[in-house]
Amino acid sequence: MKIAEALKFIDDNWVQKPKGFRVCMQRRQGSEWVTDYSPGEKAAPLDSDVTTWRLAWKLAVSKPLREGEPREDDLVNIYVVDQDNNQVDYYATGEKEIFNVCTV
Amino acid sequence: MQSELAAKAERLGFVMREYGADMVQAMIILVVGLLLLQFIMRKLKVFIDKKTKDSARANTILYIVYILLLVVIITSALITLGFDSRNIFRLIILGALALIAILLALRPYLPTLPFKVGNTVKVGSLLGVIEATTMVHTRMKTFDGKTVFIPNSKILNDFVINYHFTPTRRLKIDIPIRYMKDILRTKQLMEAIMIEDPRTLLKPARPVVYTLNLVDGCVKMGARCWVENKKFWITQCDILEKILMALDRENIVLAERRKAIRLFHETPLQLSGDVGNPDIETPAGQAAPAAADPSFSAISDDDEI
Numbered sequence: 001m002k003i004a005e006a007l008k009f010i011d012d013n014w015v016q017k018p019k020g021f022r023v024c025m026q027r028r029q030g031s032e033w034v035t036d037y038s039p040g041e042k043a044a045p046l047d048s049d050v051t052t053w054r055l056a057w058k059l060a061v062s063k064p065l066r067e068g069e070p071r072e073d074d075l076v077n078i079y080v081v082d083q084d085n086n087q088v089d090y091y092a093t094g095e096k097e098i099f100n101v102c103t104v
Numbered sequence: 105m106q107s108e109l110a111a112k113a114e115r116l117g118f119v120m121r122e123y124g125a126d127m128v129q130a131m132i133i134l135v136v137g138l139l140l141l142q143f144i145m146r147k148l149k150v151f152i153d154k155k156t157k158d159s160a161r162a163n164t165i166l167y168i169v170y171i172l173l174l175v176v177i178i179t180s181a182l183i184t185l186g187f188d189s190r191n192i193f194r195l196i197i198l199g200a201l202a203l204i205a206i207l208l209a210l211r212p213y214l215p216t217l218p219f220k221v222g223n224t225v226k227v228g229s230l231l232g233v234i235e236a237t238t239m240v241h242t243r244m245k246t247f248d249g250k251t252v253f254i255p256n257s258k259i260l261n262d263f264v265i266n267y268h269f270t271p272t273r274r275l276k277i278d279i280p281i282r283y284m285k286d287i288l289r290t291k292q293l294m295e296a297i298m299i300e301d302p303r304t305l306l307k308p309a310r311p312v313v314y315t316l317n318l319v320d321g322c323v324k325m326g327a328r329c330w331v332e333n334k335k336f337w338i339t340q341c342d343i344l345e346k347i348l349m350a351l352d353r354e355n356i357v358l359a360e361r362r363k364a365i366r367l368f369h370e371t372p373l374q375l376s377g378d379v380g381n382p383d384i385e386t387p388a389g390q391a392a393p394a395a396a397d398p399s400f401s402a403i404s405d406d407d408e409i
Contacts, residue, residue: 007310015299047302047335050342091346094353 003044005023010077020045021052025078028070037081045083049091052080060099076102123186130181137177145170160221164238214258217242222335225269227259234273272305273336277344279351280322283357287315290325292352298329301346303339305330322359 001008022045023038038055039045046052058079063075070076078099080088088099148169152162175196183189207214219225223234225244229231232246241253267273281290291313298304298311318324327347331339351358 011306015296017300018302018306020302048338048342050345051338062139089239094350 018019018049018083018084018088020047021049021080021088022046022083023056023078024081024085024087025054025056025059025075028072028074028076030072049080049088055090056080056099065100070102074100076100092097126185130184133184134177134181137180141170141173141177144173158222159235163212163221174204217256217259218264219266219268223266225267227254228262230254262391267333271333272308272330273333275304275331275336275340275343276311277327277340277347278316279325279327279347280320280359280361281325281351282357283321283323286354286356289326289354290351290356291315293354293356294327294347297343297346297350298327301329301339301343303331303335304343305332321362363371 022041025036025038027031028034028037038059046055059075060078063073065074065076080090081095082088087096089095145166149162152165154163179189179192179196179235182192214337217237219234221234221236226231227232227242227244230244230246230252231242232250232252234242234345235245235251236243237256239256241255242259244252244254246252277294279290279294281287294313295311298313304311308330309328311327314326314328316324316326327343
């Protein structure tokens with residue numbers, strides 16, 4: 001195996017490099033739950049997971065989940081996804097993390 | 105004496121009678137022309153700023169228009185004064201050609217500033233974007249919002265780093281860890297964090313981690329990767345944060361710099377053994393001196409590996 005082939009093998013199979021990140025969240029509108037993204041799906045994603053997680057955290061603490069049923073415009077199940085909509089590990093804990101967890 | 109003064113006054117009166125009206129007209133043309141020129145330049149600047157974001161090109165266009173209009177105004181005033189228009193145009197063309205020839209001939213010998221308007225440069229300890237240059241000074245806007253006027257003489261005699269010519273920069277993060285900690289695990293974590301960041305580049309070199317040094321009671325690990333100039337600072341901050349978090353998760357403890365201080369006395373003293381810092385030998389009954397240097401910078405700016 002040539003060096004170039006070995007490097008390509010490593011690139012394809014070891015640590016993956018996401019192209020961008022978005023905050024994924026669910027919002028209650030009327031009686032339905034709507035999945036929303038920030039930045040939106042048509043906008044360019046953020047290139048920093050640190051910044052995206054910070055955005056997710058700020059969204060979560062801006063309107064913390066109260067006891068009882070979620071109300072209109074509450075943001076729940078906030079987490080970070082990559083360009084393929086795969087949930088991204090929280091860099092602080094190394095595990096999957098969801099802010100304002102709510103069973104929908 | 106009086107007759108000389110009278111003769112001078114008579115000559116002045118003659119000149120004013122003969123050319124006074126022309127001189128007033130020429131003066132009016134000059135003053136109104138210059139005021140009009142200022143107005144036109146202001147409007148043109150607003151228009152060009154809207155059309156292009158290239159401030160260097162915009163400034164060049166503005167300079168050319170300014171010089172052309174200025175020549176038109178001065179020529180008009182001179183023609184009004186009675187100068188022969190053909191001679192004026194010949195003079196202008198000769199002057200312009202002479203100026204171009206002199207500039208071309210002396211160009212290799214003229215000191216030029218090593219940047220253009222819009223470039224991001226570091227002059228001495230100042231880092232910012234060049235906003236304008238004149239014959240005397242250069243105006244720079246630093247990233248903390250300050251406008252700095254730097255004398256050109258200082259720029260020509262100082263080190264200048266122009267980031268415009270190199271679109272990428274090598275990011276450098278040095279992390280000291282304690283002895284006996286898992287060096288390989290540390291390398292893996294640091295390398296993986298750099299690789300998985302979308303902003304790190306594979307060229308000119310892939311992200312890599314070195315075991316740099318063994319000094320001051322710590323093993324110094326060095327992470328190196330290439331990023332775009334524009335994203336350098338924020339990427340460095342993000343990667344440092346992620347590395348610190350990852351090391352903390354893995355119980356890999358950062359080391360503080362230590363210095364071993366040994367106190368020598370003419371008469372031998374009985375040592376009490378380890379008091380506080382095991383690297384410091386203290387005489388019995390004396391407090392251990394503060395040897396550990398708490399100041400530690402993970403990010404340094406020098407270029408050595």
